[in-house]
Each structure stands twice: as C-alpha cells, then as structure tokens.
Amino acid sequence: MPVNLNYKNEELGKKELILLAAIEMFLEKDYYQVTVVEIAERAGVGKGTVYEYYSSKEVLFRECFSYCTNSYLNSFIEHLNKTSNVKKTMRDIINTHLQMLSENRRGIRLLYKERPYNFQELQNWVIEQRQTLLAGITELIKEGIRLKEIRSDVDAEMAGRIFLALNYVVLGGIIVIDEDEVRKDQIDSMLDILWHGIGEIQ
Amino acid sequence: MPVNLNYKNEELGKKELILLAAIEMFLEKDYYQVTVVEIAERAGVGKGTVYEYYSSKEVLFRECFSYCTNSYLNSFIEHLNKTSNVKKTMRDIINTHLQMLSENRRGIRLLYKERPYNFQELQNWVIEQRQTLLAGITELIKEGIRLKEIRSDVDAEMAGRIFLALNYVVLGGIIVIDEDEVRKDQIDSMLDILWHGIGEIQ
Amino acid sequence: MPVNLNYKNEELGKKELILLAAIEMFLEKDYYQVTVVEIAERAGVGKGTVYEYYSSKEVLFRECFSYCTNSYLNSFIEHLNKTSNVKKTMRDIINTHLQMLSENRRGIRLLYKERPYNFQELQNWVIEQRQTLLAGITELIKEGIRLKEIRSDVDAEMAGRIFLALNYVVLGGIIVIDEDEVRKDQIDSMLDILWHGIGEIQ
Amino acid sequence: MPVNLNYKNEELGKKELILLAAIEMFLEKDYYQVTVVEIAERAGVGKGTVYEYYSSKEVLFRECFSYCTNSYLNSFIEHLNKTSNVKKTMRDIINTHLQMLSENRRGIRLLYKERPYNFQELQNWVIEQRQTLLAGITELIKEGIRLKEIRSDVDAEMAGRIFLALNYVVLGGIIVIDEDEVRKDQIDSMLDILWHGIGEIQ
DNA sequence: CATGAATGAGTCTTCATTCAT
DNA sequence: CATGAATGAAGACTCATTCAT
Numbered sequence: 001m002p003v004n005l006n007y008k009n010e011e012l013g014k015k016e017l018i019l020l021a022a023i024e025m026f027l028e029k030d031y032y033q034v035t036v037v038e039i040a041e042r043a044g045v046g047k048g049t050v051y052e053y054y055s056s057k058e059v060l061f062r063e064c065f066s067y068c069t070n071s072y073l074n075s076f077i078e079h080l081n082k083t084s085n086v087k088k089t090m091r092d093i094i095n096t097h098l099q100m101l102s103e104n105r106r107g108i109r110l111l112y113k114e115r116p117y118n119f120q121e122l123q124n125w126v127i128e129q130r131q132t133l134l135a136g137i138t139e140l141i142k143e144g145i146r147l148k149e150i151r152s153d154v155d156a157e158m159a160g161r162i163f164l165a166l167n168y169v170v171l172g173g174i175i176v177i178d179e180d181e182v183r184k185d186q187i188d189s190m191l192d193i194l195w196h197g198i199g200e201i202q
Numbered sequence: 203m204p205v206n207l208n209y210k211n212e213e214l215g216k217k218e219l220i221l222l223a224a225i226e227m228f229l230e231k232d233y234y235q236v237t238v239v240e241i242a243e244r245a246g247v248g249k250g251t252v253y254e255y256y257s258s259k260e261v262l263f264r265e266c267f268s269y270c271t272n273s274y275l276n277s278f279i280e281h282l283n284k285t286s287n288v289k290k291t292m293r294d295i296i297n298t299h300l301q302m303l304s305e306n307r308r309g310i311r312l313l314y315k316e317r318p319y320n321f322q323e324l325q326n327w328v329i330e331q332r333q334t335l336l337a338g339i340t341e342l343i344k345e346g347i348r349l350k351e352i353r354s355d356v357d358a359e360m361a362g363r364i365f366l367a368l369n370y371v372v373l374g375g376i377i378v379i380d381e382d383e384v385r386k387d388q389i390d391s392m393l394d395i396l397w398h399g400i401g402e403i404q
Numbered sequence: 405m406p407v408n409l410n411y412k413n414e415e416l417g418k419k420e421l422i423l424l425a426a427i428e429m430f431l432e433k434d435y436y437q438v439t440v441v442e443i444a445e446r447a448g449v450g451k452g453t454v455y456e457y458y459s460s461k462e463v464l465f466r467e468c469f470s471y472c473t474n475s476y477l478n479s480f481i482e483h484l485n486k487t488s489n490v491k492k493t494m495r496d497i498i499n500t501h502l503q504m505l506s507e508n509r510r511g512i513r514l515l516y517k518e519r520p521y522n523f524q525e526l527q528n529w530v531i532e533q534r535q536t537l538l539a540g541i542t543e544l545i546k547e548g549i550r551l552k553e554i555r556s557d558v559d560a561e562m563a564g565r566i567f568l569a570l571n572y573v574v575l576g577g578i579i580v581i582d583e584d585e586v587r588k589d590q591i592d593s594m595l596d597i598l599w600h601g602i603g604e605i606q
Numbered sequence: 607m608p609v610n611l612n613y614k615n616e617e618l619g620k621k622e623l624i625l626l627a628a629i630e631m632f633l634e635k636d637y638y639q640v641t642v643v644e645i646a647e648r649a650g651v652g653k654g655t656v657y658e659y660y661s662s663k664e665v666l667f668r669e670c671f672s673y674c675t676n677s678y679l680n681s682f683i684e685h686l687n688k689t690s691n692v693k694k695t696m697r698d699i700i701n702t703h704l705q706m707l708s709e710n711r712r713g714i715r716l717l718y719k720e721r722p723y724n725f726q727e728l729q730n731w732v733i734e735q736r737q738t739l740l741a742g743i744t745e746l747i748k749e750g751i752r753l754k755e756i757r758s759d760v761d762a763e764m765a766g767r768i769f770l771a772l773n774y775v776v777l778g779g780i781i782v783i784d785e786d787e788v789r790k791d792q793i794d795s796m797l798d799i800l801w802h803g804i805g806e807i808q
Numbered sequence: 809c810a811t812g813a814a815t816g817a818g819t820c821t822t823c824a825t826t827c828a829t
Numbered sequence: 830c831a832t833g834a835a836t837g838a839a840g841a842c843t844c845a846t847t848c849a850t
Contacts, residue, residue, distance in 0.1 A: 035822090046833060048825095048833065057824065141400070149401070150400050154394075154395065155387075158392055159395055166367065168367075169367035170367050178329075189357035193356065197398040198396060199397035237839085239840080247815085249842090250842090251813080254815095259841065433724065434638070440844075440846085444812095449811090452848085453809085453811070455846070455847085460845080461845065531784075534783065552806055553805070558804045559798075565780075566771075566799055569779075572775060574768060577767065578767075590764060593764040594768070597765055597800075598799075599803045599805035600757075601800060602747070602801060603755075603757065603801035620835090642820065643820095653836075654822085654823085654836050655834080655836070657820095657822080662820080663820070
C-alpha cells in the first residue's frame, strides 16, 4: 500500500512536511497510539520543531483531518459544479472517489480510520461538512429531476444520502475493509441498482 | 440520550454490571479516554473488582464490543431465518435496526463509535462478522430472485452490500449523527429507491 | 530437588500446613514475588484462612524464617552439647549440615535465599542468633584447646568464625550455587586445611 | 554510615548521577521497597528523567549491580596479575577488600545486601563472575605451590574457596553484620590459621 | 472456623509539552 | 528557528487485607 501524499513532489516547507508525516502516522495507528516523537522522526525534524508549527498534538491532528477532508470534498465539489449530464456526473464522482481511495492520495483513508468523536469541535465540523456535501448531492439530484433524467417523485435528499452511502460504504468497504479492487462490472451493477432498483418489473 | 442497556432490569451479577457500565462509558468517550476507575465508579464497584472479572481494560473492551455486535447480528439473523416475503423481511430488518438504534438497546451505538483498529484480532473478527452478515443478506436477495420478487439480472452481492449500507449509513447516519428520528416516509423513500431506482422510466 | 519439609508425615494442623506451604513458596521465589493466594493454594486452604493463623504476610514470613533458623541452630547445638572429641564434633556438624542442605530438610535453604533486611526486627534476631552460634563454636574451640587438640595460641573466636564460614559458604556454595554434591574428599581437604593450614612446613 | 560512592567528586553526567543515587537507595532498602520516585528525588531529577536513561527499574538495578560487582572484581584481578609473593598477595587482597568495605567505596556493600534471585539472567551472571574469581584464586594458590610457599598436597580449589570465604564471610561479616572494625590482629589471626591451621602440632 | 468477593493504596511507566541552548 | 533533555500528570494494574456469609 504505497502512500502517495505528495505526488507532485514540490519543495515542501517544514510545516507541510510535518503535516504529511503526521497523516502517514495517523493512517497506520490510532490517534492515541501515535506519538509526537514518531511524527517528528518520520518528518525528519526534532521533537520541538513540531511545536513550532502546531501548538499541540490535537491541533496537528485537526489539521491532518481537515486537510484530508478538504481534498475529499473538493473532488466532489469540482464535479458538482460542471454538471450537464447527471448520470455521467455521478459516474465521474464515483471514479474520482475510487481513484483517490486506491491511490490513497492525500491520505483519504484517514477518513475511514479516525473518528474524532473525542474532539467535539472537530466532530461538529465533520457533521457540517457532511451536510454541505449532502446538500450538494441533493442539488445534483434535483438538477437530474429538472433534466428529466431522474424520476420526479424521488425524494431528492434520500437519494443523495443513498448516493453518498454507495460511495462511502459500498466502494470504500470493498477497498478499505476487504482490501480488494473494485471491478468495473461492480460499478455498473451498483449504478444499475441505483438507477433501476432491484424490484421485478411488473 | 437515555441509555437503556438492561430494560428488563433483571437481577444483575457484578460481572454484567461492570460490562454494562463499561459499554455506557465507551459510548460516551474514546477507548483511551475512558479510565478503569470511571467504569468502576459507574458500576458502583471498586477499581480492583473490575479486574476480578476482566483481566485487563482491553479484554473488557473486547467483551463490550462482542456483546454489542452479537446483539446486532442476532437481530438480523433472526429475520433472515424466517423469510417468506423478501420485501417484507427487508422492512422488518430495517424496523428492528431502527428500533435498536433509537432505544440504544444493548449498546448498539457502540458499533458506530468505536473502531478498534489497534486490536488486530478484534478487527479481524469484525471483518469476519461483516462477511457473514453480507453472505446472509446476499442469500436473502437470491431468495428474492427465486421468488421473482427481485429482478433476475441483479447482482445479488452488490444488492446485499447496498442494503447493508442503507441500514448502516443512511439510517444510522440520521439517528447517530443528525440525532434525528427516522420518519416512516423516509423509510418508504429509501425502500422505494432501492426497489425502483431513481432513473426516469423511459 | 525434592522438598522434604515434613518427613515424618505426622498429622498436620492447618497452621503448620500453611507454614510449610509458605516455606516452599519462599524457597522458590522472593518474598515480594510470593503472593498470599499462592501460599493458600499450595496449602490447600482458602485465602482468608491464612489470616486466621497469621495476622499478616510479614508475620508469616517471620515464622517461616524462625522455623528454619531454629531447625538449623538446633542441629548445631545438639552436637555442641555432647562433645568429647572436638575434631570429631566438627566433622559431625559438617555432616549434619550437609545432610540438611542436600535433603533441604526443614527448608534450610531459605537461609541462603532470603535476607530479611527490610524487617529490622527480624534482622536483629538473625544477628543475635548468629552471635549465639558463634559463641557456641568459640566455646567448642576453647574446649579443643583445653583438650590439647587445638593449638593454644589460636584465636578461638576467629577460628569459630572461620569454621562457620566454611560450613556456610564453602559447603553451602557448592550445594546451593553450584548445585553439586559435596564429595567426601572435599570435606577431607577442607578439614585438612582447617587443621594444618596451607603453609609449607619449614 | 557515610556512603562514598564518588569520592573524587568529578563532574557527573545525569546518567551516572542517577546510577549512584540508585545504588544508595538499593543499599538502604530492598529492590521492591525502593521506588523509582525516591531514586529520582535522591538524584535530584524528575521521575521521567530516570526513564530517559534506564528503560525500567529492573534495568537500572542490573546496572547498579554490575557496576558494583565490577568494581569488586577488578580490585581482585588487579592484585592477581602482579603476584610475586603469594602470601603477600593474599594480604594485599585482604587489605584492599577491607578498605573497599569500610569505605563502602563504589557501593561494594550492595553485594552483601541484594541477591537478585528473581532476575535469572543476572543471577547467572553472578555465578559466572564467582567462577572466574574462584579460578583466579585457585591459580594463585597453584602459583604458591610452584613457589613452594604452599604445601604441595593442598587441594588448590578448596583452598581458593576457603580464601574467598575468609574475605567474603569472615571479614564481610565483621564489617557489614557486626558493623565493627576489623583489627589488624584479627587479620593476623585469620592468616595464621589459614597458613598453619588450628591443629595442635604433634 | 473457613471462605473468597471486594477493595484501594501504592507503583511503574508513558508521553505531551516546555524551555534553555 | 531548531532542538532534545527534562518533566510530572495521568492511568493501568497488583495484591495484602477485610469482612459478610
């Protein structure tokens, strides 16, 4: 599982170096099992230096989490903004999501590992992000209804929730938990079910 | 958020008393943020007593987790075993799931909170359980196909994954994250989409 | 290493049963590494029962130690009282000592293992016992001088100290540390040196 | 009982500071009765600092013990290497030994107090050291035989054991247990007995 | 008498954080 | 800016002892 946090290999400042090292560590272990010393070592800096850039371990973790969440969200938002064909947009989102997961680009898997339930503030922020995302997808669904791609009697919000669940749980589950590849026919099946349902046609 | 772990209020042995107290604590906080003293206090026993029954905090956590997972799985299995009408069975599963979640019966929410990635053994066990569950649901879908309730060209495993995702993320998300009730019309919408899809009928 | 603490196998009361079990345990491990539960288990009684007979672990240890020390001392005293030929008495003492060590009769090895430096009172008692023993041996040496078996210009006390050291360290060392048998020729060599010294005769 | 572990009072690093403090504590009390906090306090450092230098209390104890044993052994070895007159060498060894004991230089008394029976590895090491020492002394005795200072029919190994017993138990006993001075006439008596034995000259 | 469930004082150990260099 | 030596708060765990049965 190669971690590819900085694929463009730009010149990195100490601050970002530490951030990326921290993400790698938080991907390997629990928040509580990662020590600041380990992060410093992986970043190749001294222990004290971490505190030059991040006032505490908790703050550092927050930044890691935001960083990853933002990457994730942005890839969604990007697609949502240039929609013309809803079905195609959905497929694009799925593909981008899959690619991020399989490349573990920008530590996307952190979202699957760490649940910052103990940092109330961060938890609230996550919920907010989720709402934004859901709102965006719901809007996409409504656009689909307008474009007559989607049935007009569909509950747009529920459809949005379901679409997110498919991305996050179905695809994520296969890759992160089963540690398997997602085959193209699986995506087709998934989209087929989303589009036509599983019910026998009367 | 009233926790109702022992709603029948039977006589409890010290061992179960401690288990239930621990579940409550693990529901409130991280594994690492819950102290053994707190668990003991909530159970109304001395610190040492916890160790009379559980050899370590880790062991106690495992037992909490198994206890909750078993409750959860059993409720699924129960329904899977007495299927006649697949659609109805699905609805029953959803309802039971919802009820467990809203009553937080038997600490079901623990499954949403804690991910013991650091206890490899437990993690493996969780994955195994998940496979079993998925296999059961896949079988249910296949039964549906045999009974001609479900389209014969549906990918049964994918449909199973989706059904689980809907239960776990859509319903769980509403209750645990949004801390909202799930309305009957939301379930209807969800099942409608699962059954008919969202695609416009050509 | 068969432990033979109660070779006469008389009917034993609970109190003595516990004492002997404790000696066995203290022979195997440090005072601090032996737990009261272990002692109780080995004695085949309940944990609480130990406290019926001995008010604390420390008290129990003292009794173990006294018991062993007394056995040891008595065997010396016995020989010291019926002296006619000093050289023979010395040999008898040595043989008895050896036998006790090799049979580990009455837990004699406890004296080699535990040094209760932390129980000041017990420590004082040990010192006292040692003085008594030394006095007895010194007296034996003086008797030897009177009987003209021993040189009249020998420092009796020093000779006594040396005789004890030979028993305790030379013989004990071979058996307890080297875990070897003491051969008859070794005793002969030892006594030969004690009697004639190692110096070349001018 | 003034402890004089660092009589030259050189500049000490934190690591040695802690070591010497620990030796002092282990001289006063049992391994199990000495707490890490006490050691830290005596060394004038924080509790955590102890762990910067020694990974555990056990490791620290081992180092204390080795440190003391090495000092002790070295003083013997030193003398054994520059022998010309065996009787004189013995007297030198005795004197050095006495001096170390009375000055308690480098925590020599630790060897009399602590018996690390519970640290098997350390125990084995002690036995090994003892063998080395015995071998050295035995060699010295043989040298004495070659030089015709010592009777040729003396059992060299037994004579070695006895010489060690005289040092360790007779002299050590007087100083450490009786807490007395060793007078010159006592040494003379001891050596006299070693050389000529106690037997009446026929 | 005998028991063992219950207890909490006491320890080792970890690790985030500080700060002098 | 960068560092890492120093620190102590915090927590898991042990075990001698008590006491209700």
